[in-house]
Amino acid sequence: MPLFTMVKRALANVTGKPATLMYPATPAKQYDVSRGHIVIAIEDCIFCGNCQRHCVSQAIVVDREARTWEIDRLRCIICGVCAEVCPKDCIFIEPDYHPSSVGPVVELVQGPPAPPKVEKKAKTEE
Amino acid sequence: MSNQIVVPFGPQHPVLPEPIHLDLVLEDERVVEAVPTIGYVHRGLEKLVEKRDFKDYVLIAERICGICSFTHSVTYCNAIEHIMGIEVPPRAQFIRTIWMEYSRMHSHLLWLGLTADAMGFENLFMNAWRLREEILDDMEATTGGRVIQGSSKVGGIRLDIPDEKLGEMVDHLKSIRPLLEESNRIFTHDQTVRHRMRGLGVLSKEEAWDLGAVGPTARGSGCDMDVRSTGYSAYGELGFKPITFPHGDCLDRCLVRSEEVLAAVDLVERAVAKMPDGPIEEKVKGNPDGEYFAFSEQPRGECMHYVKANGKKNIVRHRVRTPTFTNIPPLVKMLAGIELADVPVVVLTIDPCIGCAER
Numbered sequence: 113m114p115l116f117t118m119v120k121r122a123l124a125n126v127t128g129k130p131a132t133l134m135y136p137a138t139p140a141k142q143y144d145v146s147r148g149h150i151v152i153a154i155e156d157c158i159f160c161g162n163c164q165r166h167c168v169s170q171a172i173v174v175d176r177e178a179r180t181w182e183i184d185r186l187r188c189i190i191c192g193v194c195a196e197v198c199p200k201d202c203i204f205i206e207p208d209y210h211p212s213s214v215g216p217v218v219e220l221v222q223g224p225p226a227p228p229k230v231e232k233k234a235k236t237e238e
Numbered sequence: 239m240s241n242q243i244v245v246p247f248g249p250q251h252p253v254l255p256e257p258i259h260l261d262l263v264l265e266d267e268r269v270v271e272a273v274p275t276i277g278y279v280h281r282g283l284e285k286l287v288e289k290r291d292f293k294d295y296v297l298i299a300e301r302i303c304g305i306c307s308f309t310h311s312v313t314y315c316n317a318i319e320h321i322m323g324i325e326v327p328p329r330a331q332f333i334r335t336i337w338m339e340y341s342r343m344h345s346h347l348l349w350l351g352l353t354a355d356a357m358g359f360e361n362l363f364m365n366a367w368r369l370r371e372e373i374l375d376d377m378e379a380t381t382g383g384r385v386i387q388g389s390s391k392v393g394g395i396r397l398d399i400p401d402e403k404l405g406e407m408v409d410h411l412k413s414i415r416p417l418l419e420e421s422n423r424i425f426t427h428d429q430t431v432r433h434r435m436r437g438l439g440v441l442s443k444e445e446a447w448d449l450g451a452v453g454p455t456a457r458g459s460g461c462d463m464d465v466r467s468t469g470y471s472a473y474g475e476l477g478f479k480p481i482t483f484p485h486g487d488c489l490d491r492c493l494v495r496s497e498e499v500l501a502a503v504d505l506v507e508r509a510v511a512k513m514p515d516g517p518i519e520e521k522v523k524g525n526p527d528g529e530y531f532a533f534s535e536q537p538r539g540e541c542m543h544y545v546k547a548n549g550k551k552n553i554v555r556h557r558v559r560t561p562t563f564t565n566i567p568p569l570v571k572m573l574a575g576i577e578l579a580d581v582p583v584v585v586l587t588i589d590p591c592i593g594c595a596e597r
Contacts, residue, residue, distance in 0.1 A: 118424055122361050131368045141375065145382035145397060168290060168297050191297040191388050196396075205382070 139208075146207035147190045152181055154223045156202035163194035163203060179223035185210050186217055242270060245578065249278050253356045253582040256592035260585070264578060272573040274566050280596045287556040292318060292526060292547065293392050295556075299543075302558060303594040304385055305348060306536040308341045310543075310558070311390040316470065317532035317545040318392045324522060328472070328514045330394035335472040336407075336509050337377070337387060338534075339502040344373045344385070345537035346495040346502075349589050350425065353492060356586050357434045365421055372414050376407050394519025404510045411503050418503065422496045435488035439572035439584035442486055451568040452561045453539020454498070455588050458491035460484045465535035476508045491587045525551050536561055538589045562588070562595040 133140065142148070159181070161174040171187035172194060174180070195203040210217075243264050249257030257278035263271040283302055287295050300311035312334050319326055351366035374384045380399050381387035389396045399407075425431055441451065446459035456463050457480060464480035466473045481497045483490035527549035534541050539561030546555040565588040572584050 118359075118361055118365075118428065121365060121420065121424075125361065125364070131364075131371070141378070143379040143382070145380070146378060147382040147388070166291065166294050168294050189297075189301070189386075192382075192396075193294055193297060 142207045144207065147192060148206050148208045149185070149210040150183060150188060150190060150192075150194060151204050151206050152183075152221055153202040153204070154181060154221045156200045157181060157223055158200055159223065160199060162197045162199060166193050166197045168193060179226060181221045181223065182218060183221075184216065184218050185213070241265075247272075247581060247585075251582070253352075253586055254590070255352070256590065258585075258590055258592050260573070260581075262573070262578065262581065267578050269573050269576055269578060269581065272570050274570060276563075276566070276592060276596055278596070279593055281593075283597045284556050284558065287553045289552065291551050292553050293522065295553065296391055297388055299556075300386060300388060300390070302597050303536075303560070303591055305345045305591060306341060306538060306541075306594070307385060308337050308387045308390065309534050309536045309541065311387075312338060312471065313532045313534040313541055313543045314545070314556075315390050315392050316534070317530045317543050318526050318547075320530045320532065321526040321528040321545065321547060322392075322522065322524070324393050324520050326394055327517045327520060329398075329516045330518045330520075331472045332509050332513050333395055333399055333518070334390060335476070336399070336404075336506050337381065337389065338471065339505045339509070340373055340377050341387075342537045343499050343502045344370050344377065345589075346499045347373065349495055349537075349586075350421070350492070350499075353583070353586050354431075356582050357431065359430055362421070362424055362428075362431075365424075369414060369417055369421060372410070376410060379403070380407070391519065393522045394517070396519075398518045401513070404513060408507055408510050411506060415500070415503055418499055422500065425492055425496045431492075432489060434583060435492060435587075437485075438488045438580055439576060439587060440485070440487045441568055441572050445571055446486065446568060449567040449571055450564050451539075452564050453536070453589075454491050454494040455539065455565050455568055457482045458494045458587075459486035463540070465533050465540050468533070470534060472509060473505075475512060476505055478505065488583055488587045495589075525549050526553070538562060538591055538594075539565065558597055560591070560594040560597075562591045565590075566595075 159174055159176045159179055164172045164174045169187045169189050171184045173182040192205050195205055245262045245264055247260040247262050248254050249259045259275040261273040262269050283298055286298055296311050296314055299314035300307045302310045347366050347370035351363045354362035378384045381389040441459045443460040446456045446461050460482055462480055462482050466478050481494055481501055483493050526547035529546040532543045541561055542559040544557040545553055547553045569588045
């Protein structure tokens with residue numbers, strides 16, 4: 113008798129539907145809190161560099177002079193620490209995964225030219 | 239007396255998910271001695287603690303292991319919280335406990351599947367992994383990550399689980415409980431499993447104690463040792479009892495794990511029933527100054543995090559002693575005297591996690 117403990121389950125497996133999803137033809141399961149990839153709303157960014165300092169895998173490079181924000185997608189471990197420390201809350205975690213790639217994926221986001229008013233504010237803060 | 243030959247086992251081997259090397263000294267088909275070598279996947283994560291903010295390092299501590307990840311981050315947080323005298327709110331402790339038990343469930347189901355695979359029982363392997371997927375779905379829905387949760391932080395947790403979601407999780411666990419019980423029955427009663435594992439790789443209670451076995455390896459040999467009995471996080475309030483089996487062979491180590499999956503379901507249900515209200519994190523001010531040994535029970539056994547800080551934002555020393563590292567001497571003992579064909583199954587029964595052991 114103990115020989116056939118798996119038979120019921122095996123028959124159910126043969127007759128039932130497959131338990132796996134045909135990814136990427138069928139999209140992967142997503143939840144509201146899923147950590148897929150990092151995006152930035154560059155128009156709100158003040159280029160303080162907090163995300164770069166806290167990034168545990170050194171995936172983010174912020175250039176205050178050139179007003180650029182750069183992320184290396186393959187270095188990024190999507191821990192979400194950048195989103196947590198951002199003073200302007202302009203970094204978000206999107207729930208869908210970044211498409212797969214074979215080479216380094218460095219995304220450079222160019223910020224809008226600085227309005228003179230903002231520059232003054234930054235100076236007074238310093 | 240026949241000649242002795244040395245057969246290398248690993249670092250790359252079909253049953254090993256991670257690289258460990260064993261030099262097996264054989265006499266005919268029988269193993270006389272096994273000489274282990276580790277050091278293939280050292281990443282230097284302990285050294286990295288000197289370069290990162292102690293609060294951000296939680297995320298790196300979590301990545302020490304890809305399976306018992308959440309327990310690593312909680313243990314590191316426990317160490318820092320003790321040094322800084324932070325009182326973690328009870329709700330955070332309960333939710334941490336729930337996630338730790340979820341990681342135990344998924345780790346044990348993964349291991350049960352791998353063992354079935356090592357025995358050639360493919361159907362059982364697929365079955366265990368399908369059940370694991372159900373657990374991972376709940377983890378992702380609550381933390382945002384399947385195996386790397388990233389939801390623990392110094393002073394509490396990052397994400398709260400709403401009460402309705404807790405109810406849904408318990409309902410979901412109730413619905414998969416019969417499937418888990420059925421899978422347990424197969425491990426307990428099926429002749430294929432018993433034939434392959436009963437009486438194999440025996441480690442007596444005294445040997446387990448002397449060689450420093452931890453976790454299911456020790457409990458499968460009848461040693462009643464489980465760090466959860468000390469009541470860290472919320473375990474003290476959940477009436478936790480360790481599960482032990484007396485024979486010390488591969489089957490008993492397997493049964494400890496399959497029973498612990500059901501025990502984890504019970505613990506989650508009890509934790510949800512007793513879930514307190516309140517805040518989920520305590521504000522952290524200043525930097526840690528001092529040292530502390532934090533212990534926790536991972537799916538693989540007792541894990542220790544030693545943290546030494548000097549009042550700056552970077553920690554001076556972080557040392558992790560993982561269960562796999564401690565379980566290697568008992569493994570060498572188990573391997574002596576068995577047949578070469580049984581080596582893969584015996585190696586798997588300590589649940590080797592080399593990424594953890596070398597960090």
